[in-house]
Amino acid sequence: MGMSGNRGCRRRAVLIAAALVLAVQAPVPGRASPVTKAEKEKRRAEEEKSRAESEAEQLEQKLGESRQKEQDLEDELVRLLALKDILESDMEELKAQIHQAGLDYRQAEEQRRTQYGILKKRIQFLYEEGDITYLDILLKAKSIGDVVSQTEYFRQLYEYDRQIIERYERLKKEAAGKKELLEEKQSQLEVMEEENESQQKELEGFIREREKESSGFALELEAARTRAARAAGEVRRKTEEIRILRARQEEERARQERIRQEHIRQEQERIRQEQGSIGQGPGGANQEPPVLGPGQEPGSSGKPAESTGGTEFGRNVADYALQFVGNPYIYGGTSLTNGTDCSGFTQSVYRHFGVSIPRTSGEQAGFGREVPYEDMEPGDLVCYSGHVAMYIGGGRIVHASSRKEGIKVSNDPAYRTIVSIRRPWQ
Known part of the structure; x- marks a missing residue:
């Protein structure tokens, strides 16, 4: 066979070796390689972990709720x-x-x-x-x-x-x-x-x-x-503190009024001495101004004064509420003219200004922004247990009080235990 025969044998041997290598490297049908199986198991573990974490979060959320x-x-x-x-x-x-x-x-x-x-x-x-x-x-x-x-x-x-x-x-x-x-x-x-x-x-x-x-x-x-x-x-302790504060404020107002009256008296005495007359008739210099009751204005014939202080919106609300003073109280009513209870009164007043507040006094006590007594302004709701009133300024409230009194102005916001003071429009 010579040299050509030997070359032919070597070529066949190389081809056989290459075929064996390819056979070893080629995947066997129906059998995954170790690398592919590990990747799948890793992905499956990650999915199960993610699902477990999601379920745990949902469970924690439900427990929290x-x-x-x-x-x-x-x-x-x-x-x-x-x-x-x-x-x-x-x-x-x-x-x-x-x-x-x-x-x-x-x-x-x-x-x-x-x-x-x-x-x-x-x-x-x-x-x-x-x-x-x-x-x-x-x-x-x-x-x-x-x-x-x-x-x-x-x-x-x-x-x-x-x-x-x-x-x-x-x-x-x-x-x-x-x-x-x-x-x-x-x-x-x-x-x-x-x-x-x-x-x-x-x-x-x-x-x-x-x-x-x-x-x-x-x-x-x-x-x-x-x-x-x-x-x-x-709550009762805080109300007692408010009452003490009000008492001090009333004492100071009384002191200022005494000073004012004394100034008036001295001025009248000075005018009398200058004029050389004593005890002039009606309209004379010695005529003292009428003593006004709380919530009254000169020439008002006892009618409540307008609201004072605070914001323009709050005063508008309070002044509107004051229009209905004297109208009847009816338990469960909401009519400002024909009869209303305390919370129906405040709700109806605020409805006129496009502000929707809850129906009952208990619900109103949790509505809007709570404000401290010292920052109270006209239009704020003074909430009691089972009752509610509206502050109008000057240490006064307007509220649907009782069947005998109807809608009235009172001079003491702390006449009952104050549960909360709310500003419904904030």
Whole structure:
């Protein structure tokens, strides 16, 4: 075969070796290589890890939502219990005021009757003595002014009788005022009792639902009562601080008024001395300005003053509310003219300005921005347990108070325990 035969053998050997190498490297059908299998397992592990992490996050979120829901329910229970505590405390305070007002009225009425007896005896004596002229004057007089503005002789001769009549009239007016105050407080108590009954129903309904949902509710309720008692105590403490602050402010206002009146008196005295006259008639320099009651303006005939301070929007809201003073109170009503309750009043006033606020006083106590007492402005809502009023400035509020009083202006925002002060438009 020679050289050509040897070359042919070597070529075949190379081809066979190359075929063997390719056979070794080529993948076997139905059998994955170690590298591809590892990659798939890695990807599968990563997918399972991602899925597990997602499920864990969802579970954690659900647990968080569940805890938040439970916390919200516990907080709501504490809120309802605290409001009930505060309202019952306010009712006890009002009952004490009613008791004292009753004692004051009975005492004033007894003094009036005693003075009336003295007056009757004096008239009887005059009749029996035959002083018919004087008796006729007494009986025909339309007012005390008719009696005391007779001749100087009459004034000097019957000064004692004038004092008897004036004292009787004063005691009669005092007794009537104390009776009015007593009736107002009794009417306020009636409304508070309705508010208390409504709160009781809401609380009982909430407790029934919680008992169905929570097996350990008895312990939760006990803990909530403890928290509520602390919360109610803190609210009462803050209100007491407000009352102390108001008392100081009233003292300062009274001091400033005394200074003002003294300046007026001194100026009048100076004018009298310059004019060389004493005791000018009506319109003279010695005529003192009329004494105005709280919430009154000169020439207002006792009508409430307009709101003062704060923002223009808040004053507009308060001034609009003041238009309805004197209109009736109706429990559950929302009509500013035909009858409304406290929260219906504030809701209807704000609706006029395009501001939507909740219906009940409890809901309004959590609506809008809370502001401290020192920053209170006209239009702000002063929220109590079961009641709500609107601040109008100058230490006054307007509110639908009771069936007897209707919508009225009051001079003490802290006449009940203040739960919160809210600014609905912020």
